[in-house]
Amino acid sequence: MTIAARKQREKEEMRQLILDAARRIFMEKGFAGASMRTIAEAIQYSAGTLYLYFKDKDEIFHALHEEGFVKMLEYMAPLAHVADPFERLKAMGHVYIDFARKNPDYYDLMFIMRAPMKCMEHEKWEEGDRTLGILKSVIRECQAAGRFPGKDVDGLAFTIWAGVHGIAALYVRNRVQAFEGVDPETLVDAGQRNFIEMLERA
Amino acid sequence: MTIAARKQREKEEMRQLILDAARRIFMEKGFAGASMRTIAEAIQYSAGTLYLYFKDKDEIFHALHEEGFVKMLEYMAPLAHVADPFERLKAMGHVYIDFARKNPDYYDLMFIMRAPMKCMEHEKWEEGDRTLGILKSVIRECQAAGRFPGKDVDGLAFTIWAGVHGIAALYVRNRVQAFEGVDPETLVDAGQRNFIEMLERA
DNA sequence: TTCTTTACTAAACACTGTTCATTATTTTTG
DNA sequence: CAAAAATAATGAACAGTGTTTAGTAAAGAA
Numbered sequence: 001m002t003i004a005a006r007k008q009r010e011k012e013e014m015r016q017l018i019l020d021a022a023r024r025i026f027m028e029k030g031f032a033g034a035s036m037r038t039i040a041e042a043i044q045y046s047a048g049t050l051y052l053y054f055k056d057k058d059e060i061f062h063a064l065h066e067e068g069f070v071k072m073l074e075y076m077a078p079l080a081h082v083a084d085p086f087e088r089l090k091a092m093g094h095v096y097i098d099f100a101r102k103n104p105d106y107y108d109l110m111f112i113m114r115a116p117m118k119c120m121e122h123e124k125w126e127e128g129d130r131t132l133g134i135l136k137s138v139i140r141e142c143q144a145a146g147r148f149p150g151k152d153v154d155g156l157a158f159t160i161w162a163g164v165h166g167i168a169a170l171y172v173r174n175r176v177q178a179f180e181g182v183d184p185e186t187l188v189d190a191g192q193r194n195f196i197e198m199l200e201r202a
Numbered sequence: 203m204t205i206a207a208r209k210q211r212e213k214e215e216m217r218q219l220i221l222d223a224a225r226r227i228f229m230e231k232g233f234a235g236a237s238m239r240t241i242a243e244a245i246q247y248s249a250g251t252l253y254l255y256f257k258d259k260d261e262i263f264h265a266l267h268e269e270g271f272v273k274m275l276e277y278m279a280p281l282a283h284v285a286d287p288f289e290r291l292k293a294m295g296h297v298y299i300d301f302a303r304k305n306p307d308y309y310d311l312m313f314i315m316r317a318p319m320k321c322m323e324h325e326k327w328e329e330g331d332r333t334l335g336i337l338k339s340v341i342r343e344c345q346a347a348g349r350f351p352g353k354d355v356d357g358l359a360f361t362i363w364a365g366v367h368g369i370a371a372l373y374v375r376n377r378v379q380a381f382e383g384v385d386p387e388t389l390v391d392a393g394q395r396n397f398i399e400m401l402e403r404a
Numbered sequence: 405t406t407c408t409t410t411a412c413t414a415a416a417c418a419c420t421g422t423t424c425a426t427t428a429t430t431t432t433t434g
Numbered sequence: 435c436a437a438a439a440a441t442a443a444t445g446a447a448c449a450g451t452g453t454t455t456a457g458t459a460a461a462g463a464a
Contacts, residue, residue, distance in 0.1 A: 007410090036452060046413045048454080057452065112314065117376055125380055132380050154384050155392030158372075159400075162393050165377075166368025170360075174319055175367075178327055178334050182356050190357030191364050194404075198361075201403040202396075209441090238421060248444050250423080259421065 015053050017043055022060050023067070027105060031061070031113065058115050065116035068106040069127030075099050076134065085141035090196050092138065093164050097192055100168035107172055111165060135161065148202060160199070167191040217255050219245050224262050225269070229307060233263070233315065260317050267318035270308040271329030277301050278336065287343035292398050294340065295366050299394055302370035309374055313367060337363065350404060362401070369393040 021042040025034040036057055040047040054060045075095050082088040100107040109116055110128075136157045142148055148156055167188055170176055176184040223244040227236040238259055242249040256262045277297050284290040302309040311318055312330075338359045344350055350358055369390055372378055378386040 032451095035450080037450090047452085048414080049412060051453070052411070111377060112371070112375060114375060124382065128380050129382075151396070152392060154381055155389065155396060158369075158378070158381065158389045159393045159396035162368030162372055163365055163397070164368070165372055166364030166366070167360075169314070169371050170364055170367055173314055173316060175313060176360070178330055179356055179360065180326065180331075187357065187360045190354060191361045194353070194357060194361035195365070198400040198404050202400050234420095237419085239419090249421085250445080251443055253422070254442070 011053070018050055018053055018060065019063055019067075023064055026061075026064060026109075030105060031109070031115070058118055061109060061113075062116040064106075065109050066127045068103070068110040069131055071103065071106060072096075072099050072110070072131060073127070073134075076131075085138050085145055086147055089138050089142060089160075090199070092135065093160070093196060093199075094192065096164045097168055097188065100172060101188070104172045107168060112169060112172065132157065132161075163195045163199075164192075167195070213255070220252055220255055220262065221265055221269075225266055228263075228266060228311075232307060233311070233317070260320050263311060263315075264318040266308075267311050268329045270305070270312040271333055273305065273308060274298075274301050274312070274333060275329070275336075278333075287340050287347055288349055291340050291344060291362075292401070294337065295362070295398060295401075296394065298366045299370055299390065302374060303390070306374045309370060314371060314374065334359065334363075365397045365401075366394075369397070 018039065022034060022039050025038055025042060029038075036047045036050055039060075040050055050060070054063075075098070076092060079088050079091050079095065082091055136153050139148065139153055139156055139160070143151070143153075171184060171188050176182075176187050179187055220241065224236060224241050227240055227244060231240075238252055239249045241262075242252055252262070256265075277300070278294060281290050281293050281297065284293055338355050341350065341355055341358055341362070345353070345355075373386060373390050378384075378389050381389055
């Protein structure tokens with residue numbers, strides 16, 4: 001089966017080639033600027049060829065969407081060494097918002113855009129699930145240490161996620177400009193500080 | 203000048219006619235489904251005509267975006283009679299999320315989409331400003347009553363806005379489905395309850 | 405060396421937002 | 435009232451989009 005194996009390897013290489021181009025253009029010109037034709041052009045193939053490797057545009061961006069979670073998990077990895085669960089939770093909040101600031105396009109793709117969600121209507125959300133799993137387990141650790149007594153884990157996980165997402169989403173989609181004359185970065189910092197403070201008192 | 207006055211009235215009527223059609227189609231088929239051609243078709247005009255009354259598509263949706271704020275302010279109006287400022291603040295949070303649940307498309311347009319924001323790069327955000335002004339003044343009232351001592355009003359307003367927006371945005375853009383097997387509505391309720399509880403302890 | 409399968413492309417389809425020359429209708433003026 | 439100027443509306447065109455498909459050239463199996 002050495003021949004069929006090579007074929008499959010080539011197929012995988014081509015998928016990766018497309019994905020690399022898609023990522024590069026997406027980072028440079030955003031989602032709208034990353035059209036099927038510009039992606040194809042970047043790797044000197046015809047647009048139709050992309051459809052031999054991906055069902056549609058959404059599937060390409062679903063792949064980048066998953067990449068985003070891997071990237072975020074990399075940001076989170078060092079926090080495993082923080083012994084105190086509540087300190088770890090606070091650090092996670094910080095890292096989450098930091099990720100959004102440094103990778104606004106990835107953040108958008110992962111948590112705001114509709115596009116990459118459609119193509120997985122009834123499949124499960126692999127990488128996203130893992131990230132959420134980490135949040136839930138750190139919450140459970142906090143509870144074992146006496147924090148958040150009597151709180152439902154899912155409900156609390158959602159509350160915390162929503163808290164940091166709210167900050168990140170208003171930032172990424174430029175709604176912070178509603179505060180005229182106030183520096184967006186300062187506002188995000190204040191939001192983060194306040195939210196963590198509220199979490200401390202909860 | 204009775205003739206010029208009539209001309210201007212007709213112009214305003216036509217703008218309203220376009221806006222009504224745009225709103226109807228937007229509510230029915232969403233932003234993507236509300237193309238210039240379908241809007242024009244709905245009022246039996248050619249697509250080019252719309253450009254005699256609106257600079258571009260974004261300007262049409264900026265108008266609907268502003269409508270959304272008027273609608274939200276209507277939701278908020280009854281709360282003016284809540285005497286205690288903190289009770290009023292809590293009720294505002296509830297109404298905000300309620301608005302998002304009942305008008306997800308409007309909410310999307312107002313707080314998530316990029317489209318309606320572009321056309322007002324350097325103008326000010328009239329209706330949005332007013333909504334934010336209400337939030338800030340209720341926070342100041344709370345502070346006058348001893349709540350949130352020593353907190354910066356802008357920073358706190360952003361924190362609270364981000365808190366409720368996070369819940370609404372994850373709901374509207376279907377990220378709640380990350381919690382498999384948990385009812386989205388229940389999750390939103392829990393998020394709201396938790397956040398208000400945290401605000402009480404702040 | 406045929407035959408068949410695979411890989412790829414160019415062209416087309418049905419859309420999108422937007423512009424513009426042309427036509428039809430009003431309004432103003434001589 | 436008729437001619438001229440201004441306004442309103444259109445349909446076609448432009449440059450894009452995602453996607454499908456008929457046709458072609460190369461690679462593998464017989």
